Amino acid sequence: MTVHFGRAAFELVDLIELVPAERLDGPGLGEWTLRELIGHTSRAMSTVVRYLEQPAPFEPTVHSASEYLDVVLRQRGDDEAIAARGRESAELLGDDLVGAIADLATAAVEAVDRVGLDRLVAIGAPSDAIAMRLGEYLRTRVFELTVHGLDIADAAGLAWAPPAEHMLDALHLAAANASARGMGEEALRYLTGRRPDAGLEGVLRAGG
Incomplete structure (x- = not known):
């Protein structure tokens, strides 16, 4: 599917500009404050820069964004480590969140433009890295953003609201991940209004 990493990155910059300063140390997501949630989200850009600084691997080991999400979320997920990295990233952003996020977005987009979407990229620690095409990896970054x-x-x-094409691709990847985890039937019930508590009664209704 077609997504645009640069557009998603700078959409985040525009969003952070609107965040009230008094909300930053309030609730964000789970155990994160809003500032820490923003720090975690910034990693969707900083990791692109860091991984593209490494030599390109010789061949892919993962072939799609959906396969990557299955491997990372199900087989390699570590909630405590993810939470800690979010807090660390928030500290690295400093007090000028908008400026720091804008710098990250610029650096990430420039790094992508230098190498092109067909470049292979190694993701993760060298001893356990996933190798995949940059274009597919960026789909996962747009998903995060x-x-x-x-x-x-x-x-x-x-x-x-994110761009419509980014929302559509995020829904596609989320559905693919639900199916890979054996929960496709339940996800489809929610998305087609078979679970009234989800507030989706009108989805796919005739005339809607």
């Missing part, structure tokens, strides 16, 4: 952009907007009390 889209999902956590909504989280940030909700925590900050802002009305915000």
Whole structure:
């Protein structure tokens, strides 16, 4: 599917500009404050820069964004480590969140433009790295920016919506991950309004 990493990165910059300063140390997501949630989200850009500084691997070991999410979320997930990295990233951003996020977005987009979407990239620690095409990896970064952009907007009390194509691809990847985990049937019930508590009664309804 078509997503645009640069657009998603700078959409985040625009969103952070709207976040009220008094909300930053309030609730964000789970155990994170809003500032820490923003720190975690910034890693969708900083990791791109860091991984592209490493030599390109010789061949891919993962072939799609959906396969990557399955491997990382199910087989390699570590909630405590993820939470800690979010806090660390928030500290690295410093007091000028907007400026820091803008710098990260610029650096990440420039790094991508230098190498092109077909370049192979090694993701993770060298001893256990995943190798995949940059274009597919960026789909996972747009997924992060889209999902956590909504989280940030909700925590900050802002009305915000990602680009429609990014929302569509995020839904596709989330559905693929649900299916890979054996929960496709239940996800489909929610998305087609078979679970009234989900507030989706009108989905796929004739005339809607």
